[in-house]
Amino acid sequence: MQTVIQNGRKLIRAKDQYGNKVVVDCGTVKRNEKADELQNFLLCQIAKEVNRIMGLEPPIKSDGSLSNEELISLLTEAAEFLQLDDDEFSTITRVTLRNLLFRSKSNASKSV
Numbered sequence: 001m002q003t004v005i006q007n008g009r010k011l012i013r014a015k016d017q018y019g020n021k022v023v024v025d026c027g028t029v030k031r032n033e034k035a036d037e038l039q040n041f042l043l044c045q046i047a048k049e050v051n052r053i054m055g056l057e058p059p060i061k062s063d064g065s066l067s068n069e070e071l072i073s074l075l076t077e078a079a080e081f082l083q084l085d086d087d088e089f090s091t092i093t094r095v096t097l098r099n100l101l102f103r104s105k106s107n108a109s110k111s112v
Contacts, residue, residue, distance in 0.1 A: 078097075
């Protein structure tokens with residue numbers, strides 16, 4: 001996954017589960033915009049996909065009202081119950097959730 005700013009627009013480039021190139025246009029950016037906004041947008045999109053596929057009740061809030069840390073915590077918790085090799089999830093979602101799990105397990109082993 002690659003995030004670029006091209007012609008004043010945020011673009012996220014990745015490959016889907018079939019190897020096709022995917023470009024997500026996140027809209028116009030200001031030069032001083034924080035990276036946290038992009039991260040929150042991506043985490044919200046992943047939360048929507050996890051909610052849709054897993055049918056979570058209550059669903060993870062994906063309206064931008066949660067902080068990045070809260071979204072990461074909730075998505076990491078949900079990822080522990082997922083089959084991440086499942087083709088239902090987009091490549092971006094699978095890679096992000098695997099990274100969250102890896103980071104969570106790395107942090108847990110450091111604290112022991």
